[in-house]
């Protein structure tokens with residue numbers, strides 16, 4: 001997730017060494033802060049920033065199980081922790097080494113903290129084939145900094161490792177892969193939060209193998225596979241799953257019957273997203289990926305695509321993969337139903353004119369803010385503004401579903417008219 005500008009979020013930061021401009025992944029296990037960044041400009045409503053208890057955040061941290069720095073998950077997968085734990089990154093970013101033998105595929109590079117490189121170095125020790133490079137391909141799950149920031153250091157390490165065991169030999173540096181942004185994609189990748197261009201500036205172009213078109217990245221495509229160079233078996237299959245960000249991917253790992261979910265589904269709590277409509281359809285795509293029900297027939301091929309567990313980019317393995325994805329979808333649809341139920345009811349007298357000093361006929365319409373006040377009335381007032389971002393994302397989706405329409409106003413003062421009393425279309 002992107003770092004929020006709000007004081008509320010800042011106060012919750014447990015990792016105080018972060019720079020305020022850095023993007024974050026969020027863990028919104030309590031379901032309040034469901035949006036991506038909640039810009040302070042969301043509305044001009046001023047909140048009383050009274051004392052904020054961070055009790056439940058600390059509790060969230062305490063509940064997290066400890067993950068080893070280097071953990072072999074299977075014959076084909078080793079997880080290496082990014083050494084960047086925090087409220088928004090949980091135990092830190094999980095990077096994964098994929099393959100039965102080098103050259104391996106590396107998924108993500110961590111945030112760029114110096115402590116990560118020696119640990120990755122240790123994880124790559126004891127290779128079966130010293131005459132081959134350690135890594136042939138680096139796959140980036142999405143543009144957020146805690147996944148791409150380590151790229152320059154990782155590429156340096158890989159070159160150093162090659163030179164130390166094959167001095168004077170020609171080095172074939174790894175290819176870099178990322179899903180491209182569609183031109184009209186919604187998201188904060190357009191903003192200064194996207195530090196990937198700066199990371200690439202710091203990356204020595206001789207340390208990776210560029211695609212023929214000259215760009216740094218080989219563009220990932222939905223359905224693309226990576227094969228094991230040793231035996232030709234499929235190691236990874238790409239699923240484009242936009243929503244958390246426009247370029248987010250998942251990777252199916254057939255040998256492990258696992259789905260790497262990046263930040264779309266986390267090891268703990270629920271994930272944040274930039275675009276709810278695409279997020280929900282991605283969850284649905286993941287849920288039905290490879291299942292017989294999505295293909296209407298059951299063939300051997302379907303069984304090949306089955307997965308059981310999830311390997312998230314933050315947190316522990318999720319053993320009940322499809323159940324967890326279903327829960328994520330249910331949680332979002334429940335929130336949507338709650339918002340619709342509020343809009344279908346009349347605005348309570350005490351909230352009429354709440355955000356307008358000049359009464360008009362539109363005063364009987366719900367605003368984003370009055371919806372938040374009703375939905376979150378049991379929660380402290382200083383959590384309402386971050387919550388408003390999530391409600392706003394839901395309202396945008398309801399608008400694109402044709403159920404509500406905005407009637408002027410800006411930010412949290414945006415007014416909403418109910419267009420249809422039917423429920424939102426089921427996914």
Ligand SMILES: [Zn+2]
Nearest residue numbers: 001025144263
């Ligand atoms: Zn992310």
